[in-house]
Amino acid sequence: MKIGEVSRLPDITTLVLPRTPEQEISGGYASDLLSCVMARAGAGNIWVTLQTHPNVVAVASLLDIAGVIITECADIAKIDAATIEKAREESVALFATPLTTFTIIARLARAGVLGIDEG
């Protein structure tokens, strides 16, 4: 799956568009503990989390993550404005969905995205 195709999944709102929409997603990772993300996720991954803190963008940028999906986010206004601003500045693709982490990962998997520890 290409990172640009995430925008076209149902129930996804794109907050910051990917800079390279044709880039193939290298794997999927989910955690809400950013220290775990720093230890395990890697370049080109899609990261699914319900955290909305600006550090999400800092960590994604640090690791060269292809994009971040913020889950359980029924109201985009509840995301810290600094998070979205920082994602724009650092060109980190940012998506939001009201769906749970489980559901969105199941959809990504059906679209062919593998976990970082498989495939």
Place this chain on the structure above:
Amino acid sequence: MSLLYLPAEFHLHTVLSACAEIEMLPPLIIRQAQKLGIQWLAVTDHNSAENAGALIEAGKRAGIAVLPGMEVQTREEVHLLCLFDELEPALAWQEQVYQHLPDLPNREETFGSQLVVDAEGEFLRFQERLLQTSTSLSVEQVFTMVEALGGLVIPAHVDRPAFSLLANLGIIPPGLHITAAEITPRLTPAQALERFPQLAGLTLITNGDAHRLSEMAGRTLVRVAEPTLAELRLALAGADGRKVWVT
């Protein structure tokens, strides 16, 4: 001005915290502090300061200084110690925290009881709302709101694998007004710096995070003119001859 050397414990739970043992009553906490030579305490129950007045009162009778405080849980599940000089701003902070806690009942059979007691340790009432959960406040909001009330925020047990600034947020958020961090007694400040290089430049303190009397240790030694928050700030900054050591 002559300076005092005060063994201190700034992270302490009472029976108001559902996870604390029933022995965590003001007179017993103060007796344990006297036994160990701890001269400065802060009371930091989860998301509440309802027993702070009782511990201050019990401390006053024994000549042990007690700062009212709280261990607040942010929406990122980060635990932050919030310390105040006086009860009034601590209770004002508690009001703000209560407004940002979900309105759920405590499930005693799962979490344990939350008891409000007096300085003698006598039962006053149950706190029936759920305290041991996340507020909807961000780390940044807690810093801003506590500082506006004149309080001091210290990230709690940053070396723990959960409920910690470093575990949950990976890196110390830039722009955060942070001067000190708490580490657990499981490692020394030198070991903490080795494992978490980001802590460089911060003053590290160690507390027992006592949920039972035996976890009080008084391993943080503070050199101050008097046990006030203003003096603690100086000590954490290493200013004017004030200083903090982990022993």
